[in-house]
Amino acid sequence: MAEKLYALEFKDVSLAFGDRVVLNRVSFRVRYGESKIVMGGSGTGKSTILRLVLGLLKPDMGRIFVDGEDITDFNEEQMMGVRSKIGMVFQEGALFDSLSVYDNVAFRLREQHVPEHEIEQVVVRMLRFVDLEEAMDKMPNQLSGGMRRRVGIARALVGSPKIILYDEPTAGLDPITARTICELVLKLRDLEEVSSIFVTHRLQDIEVLAREYVIRDDKGDLFFEHEGDRMCLINTKFIMLREGDVIFSGTNAEMHMSDDGYIKKFLT
Numbered sequence: 001m002a003e004k005l006y007a008l009e010f011k012d013v014s015l016a017f018g019d020r021v022v023l024n025r026v027s028f029r030v031r032y033g034e035s036k037i038v039m040g041g042s043g044t045g046k047s048t049i050l051r052l053v054l055g056l057l058k059p060d061m062g063r064i065f066v067d068g069e070d071i072t073d074f075n076e077e078q079m080m081g082v083r084s085k086i087g088m089v090f091q092e093g094a095l096f097d098s099l100s101v102y103d104n105v106a107f108r109l110r111e112q113h114v115p116e117h118e119i120e121q122v123v124v125r126m127l128r129f130v131d132l133e134e135a136m137d138k139m140p141n142q143l144s145g146g147m148r149r150r151v152g153i154a155r156a157l158v159g160s161p162k163i164i165l166y167d168e169p170t171a172g173l174d175p176i177t178a179r180t181i182c183e184l185v186l187k188l189r190d191l192e193e194v195s196s197i198f199v200t201h202r203l204q205d206i207e208v209l210a211r212e213y214v215i216r217d218d219k220g221d222l223f224f225e226h227e228g229d230r231m232c233l234i235n236t237k238f239i240m241l242r243e244g245d246v247i248f249s250g251t252n253a254e255m256h257m258s259d260d261g262y263i264k265k266f267l268t
């Protein structure tokens with residue numbers, strides 16, 4: 001029986017689609033409360049890793065642990081229990097176009113037959129968290145790209161999951177909107193102790209997630225602070241994928257000191 005040391009762990013995970021090896025003995029760990037930023041070019045298997053965590057795909061080899069449990073051989077019914085611990089923010093938001101913002105966020109709770117008055121409390125709280133309470137009656141096509149992503153995050157937060165997977169939540173957004181998304185991620189990391197995998201290509205995201213943290217004062221006001229020399233406070237680590245391999249695993253500072261040409265190119 002594995003100890004509950006890590007929120008997520010991949011041990012020598014390999015996966016190929018036909019001849020194409022997407023993951024080649026990939027290993028990494030996400031500690032409780034840690035955000036793991038996953039980088040790598042298009043097609044390097046970033047979304048695949050998230051789908052493996054959710055059990056939507058099974059590896060050819062290796063083991064996958066979620067919240068200390070080996071889920072590798074779990075069946076669909078067992079995976080339902082695992083998925084209830086995980087919030088997923090899909091690439092592009094992936095909202096139901098025919099449902100209002102409110103109904104999108106309520107969707108999972110309705111499926112679980114939660115009473116409507118309880119659903120309302122949760123949905124309003126989640127929309128307040130992403131600062132979209134006023135938009136609850138809008139339809140997805142009436143929202144900006146950034147608002148859609150925030151609804152996607154609100155939906156992922158239903159059930160207060162302790163693990164959240166973000167698949168490029170800032171892709172295609174302007175810098176200011178992308179920053180609001182990163183601030184939500186900091187709030188979840190630093191105030192709710194959520195463990196996460198955050199897939200991104202954007203250096204700006206990396207700067208925010210690796211160098212800033214959030215604190216709440218006695219009055220409940222939030223302050224976003226720069227790390228300065230208090231590096232140990234920042235609970236973000238990185239992995240970089242290339243052609244099926246993890247070519248880097250470590251802190252932001254270590255990554256910036258790397259001599260690897262691919263990593264250097266990524267960071268410029």
Ligand SMILES: Nc1ncnc2c1ncn2[C@@H]1O[C@H](COP(=O)(O)OP(=O)(O)OP(=O)(O)O)[C@@H](O)[C@H]1O
Pocket residue numbers: 017022040041042043044045046047048049
């Ligand atoms: N179900 C599948 N069947 C066959 N090939 C697949 C399948 N899912 C993914 N792939 C392939 O696996 C590789 C990795 O895909 P993945 O979606 O994980 O990439 P990614 O790193 O998320 O890329 P992007 O940055 O473009 O989102 C790609 O070459 C993709 O075409």
Ligand SMILES: [Mg+2]
Pocket residue numbers: 046047048091167
């Ligand atoms: Mg992807």
